[in-house]
Amino acid sequence: MTGELLWPVYATPDDLTAIEAVPLQARGLPETTYALLTRAAGLWPDRIAVAVLPDANWQEPHRRTFAQLLADVHRYANLLHDLGVRRTDAVALMAPNCAELLTATLAAQLAGIAAPLNALLSPAHLGALLRRSGARVLITAGPELAPDTWTSARRLAATGVLDTVLVVRPTAATAAPEPLPVLPGVTVAYLDAEAQHSDPSRFAGTVPRSSDLAALFHTGGTTGEPKLAAHTHGMEVADAWMLAAYPGFTAESTVFAALPLFHVNALVVTVLMPLFKGQQVLWAGPLGYRDPALYPLFWKLVQRYRIASMSAVPTVYAALARYPVDADISSLRFAVVGASPLPTAVRDDFQAHTGATLMEGYGLTEATCASALTFPEAFRPGTVGQRLPYQRLKAVRISTDGIWKDLPPDQTGVLAISGPAVFPGYVVGRDEHGYVLDGLGKLVDGWLDTGDLARVDSEGFVHLSGRAKDLIIRGGHNIDPTVVEDALLAHPQVAAAAAVGRPDPHAGEVPVAYVALAPGATVGEDELRSWARARVAEPAAAPKTVTVLDELPVTGVGKPYKLPLRADATRRAVLDAITEVSPRATVEVRIQDGTALATVAVRPGTDPAAVEAILGRFAIRWELRSSAEHHGSRPGAARRLAAPAVPDRGALA
Structure with a gap:
């Protein structure tokens, strides 16, 4: 080439x-992720490919060259092949980031199909995902690396769905490993020790093709249980290339990685993309951005390793902006932000604090990873960037009977994507040929319904204006509202329940719930919140508040209508936040173009800069006014939220 x-x-x-x-x-x-790695090892065999920081040792990372990384991948893939893993077989991976997990992920894509799991999911969800993937081999953290994950792995093994459990150790571990337990009917062994004598020079099995499945990523959806989105090798390579072709990503620039490898961003942006140009990737310790020790040291890391690019959610950049820049960080040119809305205040604070441009992007698991990205030298306020090459983006109106109508540029509708990065479907079963995939209504003639409301201008820049789907995004993590709703509906005195995201300056959104009670009910809001917290499997999804209404809002045809609930949650969040600087302020929130607009009125004499600073922490639209009169509703003043006189939600887009 x-x-x-x-x-x-x-x-x-x-x-x-x-x-x-x-x-x-x-x-x-x-053609494949394996071919991409082989190319990098051939072009730059002695160049450092990955440097992984072990716990409490930020100065001495574990380093592997591209040639060494390829040899390690061969060893691990050959071990998996010896264990019976073939092209259509999944290998589950559940561990914090470490050197062995990086290698194992690429090896799983070579020998079979990688199926990363988030160990923080509930045992029921983990078991369901494992059964749906059909994986008989689990690569997991051992007791040294993550005791809680190891406990979850042992529970999964006890269900009888696994044949083999391969254990990974902390990066650069030198102490003798702990003895592993005997699990009836399951082979349990340390991954690296088992692969020690495998052939490092070549893969003994059949190498994959572009159309073969490379990975199964779990993702939130419209049901309470996560779905498995299928990725092909061609999808992952194409999306990684689109990012690698971006200006400024050069061979000399170090990439910083701290997102967990069960997230598509970690795989595509910080594993595959750097392989194209031979970039070194510096991996944080196993906790990644969740490690409090990372933040006070981060600017020193940028200077020491000449970090040029990183990818994180808004809360990470908000945290970094609180630490003095005590090092030379001139190398940091591309700080990419995504996964949840970026508050204006976070952008402004970080850029003023560091001089580095925050590059907002847009993507989703069903479209591999990234579909739009900002140009640092051509910033377009109010957008999440321009569509990436070869990806097509448009806004459509979806009628109540499912008919799509394309909208012209600059008209808001449901965002749809087509092109080489769009997935072939969700796993719904297996047959003699492998996985059975289905778009489950999200794919129409090759176009993906993202569920997001947006307009796309004539140059391909994307202007998001809300989400048609109801997912709550907390710190970049998708929370299915039905998980909360089902928990509340299990209470005998609850007649109806709806969960929405409440704007939060730290997490982007937090889940809150609204309920209508059965006649004669006596249960209170605090009791309902405790009830839900005890029954929601994932702590992050437990509702922060439960508000009782006389009835929940519905559309003109009687379907649940959540926009008024989002408006109320936004009003409460804003009012609570600004009370500290303007105790007598009022807040009104109205729905405009499918999203909430907060109008804040403060008394004359109130410092507007102080109010604006607070409002800027939220990823919402707002306007500030000065008024001597109180207007707007008080918290708890009404128990009924009326829905606007609009047709069914499907026609709103």
Whole structure:
């Protein structure tokens, strides 16, 4: 492949047309993630590929060159092949980030299909995902690395769904490993020790093709149980290339990685993308961004390792902005933010504090990872960036009978995506050929219904204006509202329940719930909150508040209508926050273009800068007014929220 074909000029938004004049198939991309790794090892065998920071030792990372990484992947993949893993077999992976997990993830995609699991999910969800994946091999953290994860792994093994449990150790562990228990009917062994004598020079099995499945990622959806979204090798390579082609990502720039590997961003942005240009990736310790010890040291890490790019959620950047810049961080040029809305105050504070540009992006698991990204030198306020090359984005109106109508540029509707990064479907079963996949209503003629409300302008820049879907996004983590609703509906005195996201300056959103009670009910809001907390499997999904209403709002045809609830949750959040600087302020929230707009009125003499600083912490639309009169509702003043006179929600888009 020639350099001109692989790396077109991609410096400004105007280059998109010229890039797409050449078909993607003609650019000579590696066919699979394994081919991508093999290419990197051939081009830069002695260059450092990964440097992994072990616990409490930020100065001495565990380093592997591209050649060493490929050899390790061969060893692990050959072990999996010896255990019977074949092309259509999944390998489950459940561990905090560590050197062995990085290798194991790539090896699972070579020998079979990687199926990463979030160990913080409830045991019921983990078991359901494991059964749906069909994985008989689990690679998991051992007692040294993550005792709680190890306990979960042993419980899963006890259910009889596994044949083999391979245990990973902390990065650069030197002490003798702990003896592993005997589990009836299950082989239990340390991964690296078992792979020690496997062939490091080549893979003994059949290498994958572009159309073969590479990974199964669990994702939130419209039901209480996570779904498994299927990724092909071609999808992952294409999306990684689109990011690697982005201006500024050079071989000399170090990438910082701290998101967990069960997240698509960690795999595509910080594992696969750097392989294209031979970039070094510096991996944080097992806790990643959840490690409080990382933040006071972060600017020193940027200086020591010349970190040029990173990817995180808004709460990470808000936390970093609180620590003095005590090092030379001039290398940090691309700080990418996504997964949840970016508050204006977070953007402004971080950029003023560091001088580094926050690059907002947009993506979802069903479209591999990234679909739009901001140009640091061509910032468009109010957008999440321009669509990436070869991806098509449009807004559509979806009628109540499911008919799509394309909308012209700059008109708001449901955002839809097509192109080489769109997934083939969710896992719904298995047959003699492998996994049975179904779009479950999200795929229409190759287009993916994202569930997000947006308008796309004529240049392909995306302006998000809310979410048509009801997912609550807490710190980048998707929370299905039905989990909360089902827990509350289990109470004998609850007649109806609805959960929505309440804006939060730290987490982006937190779940809150509204309920209507059965006649004669005597249960109180605090008791209902305790009831829900005891029955919601995931602590992050437990509602912060439960509010009792006479009835929940519905549309003109009687379907649940959550926008008024979101408006009320927004009003309460804003009013609580600004009371500290303006005790007599009032807040009104109205629905505009499918999203909430908060109007805040303060008494004359109130410092507007103080109020604006508080409002800027929230990822919401707001306007500030000064008024001598009180207007707007008080907290708890009404127990009824009326829905606007609008048709069914499907027609709103």
